[in-house]
Amino acid sequence: MTFVATIRVLPKSEVRDPQGEAIRGALRSLGLAVSDVRTGKEIVVTFEAADEMAARESVRLMGTELLANPVIEDYAYELEQLDARAGKASFEPAPVDDVVYGERKRTSQG
Amino acid sequence: MRVAILRYPGTWSERDFQHALSLVPGVESDILWHEDADLAGFDAAVVPGGFTYGDYVRAGAIAKISPATRELRRFADAGKLVLGSCNGFQILCEAGLLPGALVRNRGLEFRCDWVHLRVESDRTPWTTGLGGAILRMPIAHGEGCWVADDETLADVESRGQVVFRYTDERGGATAAANPNGSLANIAGVCNEGRNVVGLMPHPERCSEALLGGTDGYRVLANLAPALAGTAPALYR
Numbered sequence: 191m192t193f194v195a196t197i198r199v200l201p202k203s204e205v206r207d208p209q210g211e212a213i214r215g216a217l218r219s220l221g222l223a224v225s226d227v228r229t230g231k232e233i234v235v236t237f238e239a240a241d242e243m244a245a246r247e248s249v250r251l252m253g254t255e256l257l258a259n260p261v262i263e264d265y266a267y268e269l270e271q272l273d274a275r276a277g278k279a280s281f282e283p284a285p286v287d288d289v290v291y292g293e294r295k296r297t298s299q300g
Numbered sequence: 301m302r303v304a305i306l307r308y309p310g311t312w313s314e315r316d317f318q319h320a321l322s323l324v325p326g327v328e329s330d331i332l333w334h335e336d337a338d339l340a341g342f343d344a345a346v347v348p349g350g351f352t353y354g355d356y357v358r359a360g361a362i363a364k365i366s367p368a369t370r371e372l373r374r375f376a377d378a379g380k381l382v383l384g385s386c387n388g389f390q391i392l393c394e395a396g397l398l399p400g401a402l403v404r405n406r407g408l409e410f411r412c413d414w415v416h417l418r419v420e421s422d423r424t425p426w427t428t429g430l431g432g433a434i435l436r437m438p439i440a441h442g443e444g445c446w447v448a449d450d451e452t453l454a455d456v457e458s459r460g461q462v463v464f465r466y467t468d469e470r471g472g473a474t475a476a477a478n479p480n481g482s483l484a485n486i487a488g489v490c491n492e493g494r495n496v497v498g499l500m501p502h503p504e505r506c507s508e509a510l511l512g513g514t515d516g517y518r519v520l521a522n523l524a525p526a527l528a529g530t531a532p533a534l535y536r
Binding site for chain 2: 204206209212256261
């Protein structure tokens with residue numbers, strides 16, 4: 191089965207994010223009441239796995255071994271299964287659950 | 301004393317290290333390509349600076365899963381000497397061989413400059429006899445801000461794992477002397493076993509007078525313990 195994982199990596203709240211601070215300053219200069227900006231990255235991975243459980247295990251390996259450094263970053267992901275019958279362009283929605291990494295739980299942003 | 305210098309895609313300081321090590325009596329070095337790095341028969345390994353894998357994901361993150369880094373972990377676990385400089389320091393932190401992590405400089409700018417460092421611990425193979433010394437070394441990095449959680453920082457300080465700290469020329473660890481926002485002005489740390497040391501500055505770029513400084517030689521010369529105390533190498 192083919193899965194698509196959308197993995198979001200953000201700096202931990204206690205880690206300073208100088209890029210976010212620079213963006214905050216720039217947004218404030220537009221006259222907006224911006225109190226905080228955090229920057230991260232989103233990584234979209236298409237991969238094969240036997241089933242959903244194996245797919246989630248693969249995503250955890252991606253997250254902990256490479257995509258996020260647990261010293262400074264948290265990650266969360268959404269997983270979709272590509273439905274071969276419906277054609278490549280269509281995704282079959284799969285249950286979305288976010289990884290709890292460290293002590294914080296993130297809620298899905300959709 | 302045989303020293304392996306690891307070269308990953310994007311490593312740029314391996315030849316500088318080889319040249320600097322050639323100035324140390326009794327030291328032979330080989331540059332090893334990361335895919336077939338076999339550290340058997342070597343006494344020490346150096347992970348030089350550069351921009352391995354273009355700093356993609358995070359500086360040092362992709363090098364962490366290279367075969368050379370797995371080999372390096374076995375080598376370090378066996379108690380052999382490891383030194384990482386700049387991107388090499390980032391790789392060692394990413395690999396979990398050293399505590400903490402290196403993030404974007406606080407001011408966001410790439411810093412290419414000379415800095416002063418105080419040697420905070422002479423209890424590593426690389427800093428023997430240098431306790432309290434103020435060294436002057438070049439830096440060149442955009443992601444050299446060392447960070448760790450409070451517990452890790454407290455452990456690193458209490459166990460004497462801080463090896464180098466950014467200071468002014470008189471040894472004062474001031475905010476102005478901190479080039480990148482590193483916690484507690486930390487420029488270099490060691491592991492609990494004290495055989496693995498990493499630092500952001502470049503000792504290989506200040507190992508002979510022609511380059512404007514010889515303090516890097518004082519670190520690298522520790523690889524020739526029988527000859528420690530020899531004068532810094534002059535240009536030859």
